[in-house]
Amino acid sequence: MVERAFQITEEDIFVDAVVARLADPAIGAVITFVGVVRGVTEGRQVHYLEYEAYPGMAESVLRQIGDEIRARWETIREVAIVHRVGRLQVGETAVVIALSAAHRHEVFDAVHYAIDRIKEIGPIWKKEVWADGAEWRSEGG
Amino acid sequence: MTNGQIAVKVRFFAAPREAIGTGEIEVEIPTGSTVGDLIDLLTEEYPALRTYTRFISVAVNRGYVGMQNVLHDGDEVACLPPVGGG
Numbered sequence: 563m564v565e566r567a568f569q570i571t572e573e574d575i576f577v578d579a580v581v582a583r584l585a586d587p588a589i590g591a592v593i594t595f596v597g598v599v600r601g602v603t604e605g606r607q608v609h610y611l612e613y614e615a616y617p618g619m620a621e622s623v624l625r626q627i628g629d630e631i632r633a634r635w636e637t638i639r640e641v642a643i644v645h646r647v648g649r650l651q652v653g654e655t656a657v658v659i660a661l662s663a664a665h666r667h668e669v670f671d672a673v674h675y676a677i678d679r680i681k682e683i684g685p686i687w688k689k690e691v692w693a694d695g696a697e698w699r700s701e702g703g
Numbered sequence: 704m705t706n707g708q709i710a711v712k713v714r715f716f717a718a719p720r721e722a723i724g725t726g727e728i729e730v731e732i733p734t735g736s737t738v739g740d741l742i743d744l745l746t747e748e749y750p751a752l753r754t755y756t757r758f759i760s761v762a763v764n765r766g767y768v769g770m771q772n773v774l775h776d777g778d779e780v781a782c783l784p785p786v787g788g789g
Binding site: 597613614615616618619622645656657677680681682683684685686687688689698699700701 | 714716718785786787788789
């Protein structure tokens with residue numbers, strides 16, 4: 563297992579640095595998903611986002627998602643998921659998921675699964691702050 | 704800790720944390736209490752929680768559990784509103 567592959571951080575996330583954690587001569591494909599702070603939701607201008615996570619639990623849930631992926635897709639070699647918390651401005655990176663495999667097959671399905679699972683079970687919350695108000699948002703609405 | 708009571712730490716996040724104005728409290732509850740019993744007690748003490756309890760998931764010692772889960776002295780109970788990472 564890659565060291566520090568599942569991390570909650572208050573620092574900027576750099577995609578290349580996350581991908582570098584997967585380095586392995588056996589891999590022939592890496593897929594990444596980059597979640598970015600969008601400036602408009604439902605027609606409202608976002609001022610910034612505030613992300614909060616349950617320290618300790620969030621990283622172990624990300625690790626669990628990595629285990630689920632490797633149990634389900636045997637071709638996936640390594641998984642790294644880094645999620646940022648704190649105040650994020652529009653255009654900043656909130657989450658990076660990187661998966662490696664010997665070949666390209668199945669990596670697309672696996673990365674889709676990863677982001678859906680994070681949104682489903684990751685103890686991470688997002689508050690949208692607009693010029694005239696704020697609201698905690700979940701997948702449910 | 705009085706006889707027949709246990710003490711648990713309760714943590715709140717996001718909207719319910721803001722609603723009750725704190726992220727962490729210590730609560731004494733009768734031995735044998737379940738997560739559901741604790742949530743009932745908290746809702747009585749913090750009416751602001753009422754809006755959220757229907758939607759809350761609970762983790763004990765950082766793992767998701769059901770409302771029937773029996774609590775033990777020293778447990779860390781987290782009230783988790785619907786998540787929204789990514």
